[in-house]
Amino acid sequence: MSYLEKINTPKDLKRLNVFELSKLATEIRLFLIEKISHTGGHLASNLGVVELTLALHYVFNCPIDKFIWDVGHQSYVHKILTGRKNKFDSLRQYHGMSGFPKTHESIYDCFDVGHSSTSISAALGFCISRDLNNEKYSVISIIGDGSMTGGLAYEALNNAGKKNTNIIVILNDNQMSISENVGALSKHLSDLRSQPLYLNTKEDINNMLEKIPLVGDNLKKLIGKTKGSIKYFIYPNIIFEQLGFKYIGPIDGHNIEKLIQVLSSSKKMSGPILIHVKTIKGKGYEKAENAPTKFHGTEAFDIDTGLALQTKIWDSYSDVFGKTILKLATENKKIIAITAAMPNGVGLSQFKEKYPKRVIDVGIAEEHAVTFAAGIAKNNFIPVVAIYSSFLQRAYDQILHDVCIQNLHVIFAIDRSGIVGSDGETHQGLFDISFLSHIPNMTIMAPKNKFEMISMIEFAVDYSGPIAIRYPRGSASRILRQFNEKIILGKSEIINSGEKFVLVSFGSMADEMLEVFTKFKNENINPGFINARFAKPIDKETIVELNKYDYVFTAEENVKSGGFSQNLSASAKELNLPIKNLFAFALPDEFVEQGTRPELLLKYKMDPENIYCRIKKIMSGDNKND
Ligand SMILES: Cc1ncc(C[n+]2csc(CCOP(=O)(O)OP(=O)(O)O)c2C)c(N)n1
Incomplete structure (x- = not known):
């Protein structure tokens, strides 16, 4: 045994x-x-x-x-x-x-x-x-x-x-x-x-001092008389x-x-x-x-070779961010990237290699990272702060007090937004829309796919003022690549003009909503389909467009409270154009446990099949939440 x-x-x-x-x-x-x-x-x-x-x-x-x-x-x-x-x-x-x-x-x-x-x-x-x-x-x-x-x-x-x-x-x-x-x-x-010294107890120190001829004895006496820490003298x-x-x-x-x-x-x-x-x-x-960095947090691997069992096929959103910001930084010397101890995780390794002075790793110091960026922005550079959604929670006051009050051009690249998987409650990125939306001057975007991600980063660099792009963990989606209308502040993208009801996806939920849309299309039903792009601001045109439909169904990877759907509803009311039947697919008011994204979407009935069934029910007059 x-x-x-x-x-x-x-x-x-x-x-x-x-x-x-x-x-x-x-x-x-x-x-x-x-x-x-x-x-x-x-x-x-x-x-x-x-x-x-x-x-x-x-x-x-x-x-x-x-x-x-x-x-x-x-x-x-x-x-x-x-x-x-x-x-x-x-x-x-x-x-x-x-x-x-x-x-x-x-x-x-x-x-x-x-x-x-x-x-x-x-x-x-x-x-x-x-x-x-x-x-x-x-x-x-x-x-x-x-x-x-x-x-x-x-x-x-x-x-x-x-x-x-x-x-x-x-x-x-x-x-x-x-x-x-x-x-x-x-x-x-x-x-x-x-x-070289290992000094633990008073005895260790005395032993060490005894070995120093003449001086050691006097020092020992002096130390003996003091109340403070012995180590302090050494x-x-x-x-x-x-x-x-x-x-x-x-x-x-x-x-x-x-x-x-x-x-x-x-x-x-x-x-x-x-x-x-x-x-x-x-x-x-x-x-x-x-390779301690690689094995800090590893996927399943082969013990003999140390290689990951699953090879990556597509670029992740972090890769897309890293490549795009490096390209833009090569053209625009004002761009500076900031990471809080995660240069690899957020995709900044290549940028760091090429321009070591323009990628700053501040340590695990998200609060400092943001105020530091504010100082950089004040001096007419363009700081890009790349931080995981859940760790950005730490820097709420710095975003509000140091960046947004002064309306500074700081770009927040919010990685791991949405469900993150196996790290569980502490790491889920399900609050960023909510905690950022309330802050005046803040703009929040989310891409539906890799190509829109690139356009949004370009838009953010040309923008002036605080602006956030939130994107999820894992492979960057490649759906709907034929839709890549120019990004305009607050404006959504119409994928399909339909009848009766409309599906509105924000960011990563475009994949699920596309599946729902396809299911209806296969039944010869023609719903509208809109890619929201902005959670803040949401422009009047979008709201007017949504009001053409009897029912509006939104989907987002954020808690419902303070999320995209509630922003939409509030903006519509403010414009005196309230949306009648607005239903949100979002995470409930609870901490979301560990699990894969598909497992958790299923648990919260946010997978395509459940969304589709619920929409059908609602359309048939049954509004009960089961
Ligand atoms: C606020 C916050 N930011 C970032 C991380 C991501 N993170 C997890 S472990 C880690 C490094 C910790 O290093 P250390 O404390 O020296 O532990 P080691 O793994 O080296 O033993 C980081 C940056 C985190 N967990 N929390």
């Missing part, structure tokens, strides 16, 4: 010795590689934290002690050790196990997560309320060096450093975000990483020490014995502690160690 087979709860782990724990680490790595090669998932990050997670569960008593994972994509080993190893075949699938900590999934998960840089704030919240309750347990935030580029982490450090509370922050430093990590802190961590410039944390490290994150020793002593220490752990992303699988 393997060690892994014997582990069902963290208690089982505590019976093993260090040698057995290292054997278990090897088994866990093989397990992760095997499982993720079938399901896809965050392989490299998890391979890097095997020993760290084992040591954490060995030393602390989860779930009494709280582990708060930052982002949470590196929690697979924690899941294996907390009774979920048999669920790995369903990882990230519809109704399967989540790829992130979920409180509803296990008592060992104490905080839901998916977006970065939240763990220190949440941990501090646990600590302060624990102290008020006079309870005694440890609270540990585990945060990567990439996630330490997010401003929220510093707000939390700033708050925690002056609180007399016991909090442990483990900084998992693998020098990588998804791509190579960026910024001044990353440089600071590199300097710390290269310190490395006065460690940022964490300056912020009121005891800094411990750097520690080899693959040395289980050392990790256990350090965690055990830090458990007994009081006040805010930061343990700096050095790890290798992808550790133990050569393909991932050599």
Whole structure:
């Protein structure tokens, strides 16, 4: 029987010795590689934290002690050790196990997560309320060096450093975000990483000082007299020490014995502690160690070659964005692209290679990215901020306060808008129309296909003022390519002038609406079909056109509340041209779980067959929602 087979709860782990724990680490790595090669998932990050997670569960008593994972994509080993190893075949699938900590999934998960840089704030919240309750347990935030580029982490450090509370922050430093990590802190961590000294306890420091002839003894006495942190005298410039944390490290994150020793002593220490752990992303699988970005989040792959099992046929919308903006930037030197730690994900790699100074990776700092863009726009450049829809949620105030009030020409390339699939609730891009529509001066577009995407990017560059293009994950649609009318602000595109009822699609739902349209056409029914193009503004002509029909059916990949359909209805009322029978196919007021796009469209009855049937019912006088 393997060690892994014997582990069902963290208690089982505590019976093993260090040698057995290292054997278990090897088994866990093989397990992760095997499982993720079938399901896809965050392989490299998890391979890097095997020993760290084992040591954490060995030393602390989860779930009494709280582990708060930052982002949470590196929690697979924690899941294996907390009774979920048999669920790995369903990882990230519809109704399967989540790829992130979920409180509803296990008592060992104490905080839901998916977006970065939240763990220190949440941990501090646990600590302060624990102290008020006079309870005694440890609270540990585990945060990567990439996630330490997010401003929220510093707000939390700033708050925690002056609180007399016991909090442990483990900084998992693998020098990588998804791509190579960026910024001044990353440089600071590199300097710390290269310190040959491993200094943990007061004894370690005393031992080290004793080795320095003459000076060492005096220094030891001086240090002994001070109340402050001993480490401060040796490395006065460690940022964490300056912020009121005891800094411990750097520690080899693959040395289980050392990790256990350090965690055990830090458990007994009081006040805010930061343990700096050095790890290798992808550790133990050569393909991932050599290509940690590719294996950060991977599709299913062949273990021997490391190659993805499914090859891409069409360009994704991100590819189309990347190629188009590069072409335009070659002609127009004023274009600058900004990414928040996702140059590859948003399709900016080639642009970055060709014009490194004009593609700026700000780190996982969406708020900063937007205000930074506002400054660039004020100086008469054209910033293009490419961010995933769900991460842009972070920058709401910056969009409103720094860009839209000044009506600045900032282009928002909103990738992964709509249903994103296996990352689930935290990553769905289903709110951007709603949160952007309310902001004065903002314009929102969505393309029906690849060709319209190109035209919209060109339109956005020539525009003046804040403008957003939202587009989904995955292959760029190629439907209806013969329809490529010039883009005009607020104007929709008529695909078919019909009778009685009209189908209105916004962006990605054009594919589904085309199928619905075809079904009716096959029955010799001739509905209208309109590609909306703009969710804001919506022009009068569009509304006049829609009012020719008795029934209007809209479809969008956004929540209904504040979405395209509600904007349409509000604009029509404002123009005194209310639309009589307006029915919206949109996501309901709930958080949408993980699953493929087709699975989720089916769940919410937004697939072509369900849309078609519901329209038929409504047309026959049955308005009930079933
Ligand atoms: C607000 C936000 N922006 C972007 C992301 C996408 N993202 C997920 S993990 C990650 C990199 C995290 O790097 P690090 O914390 O060092 O963890 P590692 O995977 O290297 O262990 C990024 C950018 C996110 N989850 N949240």
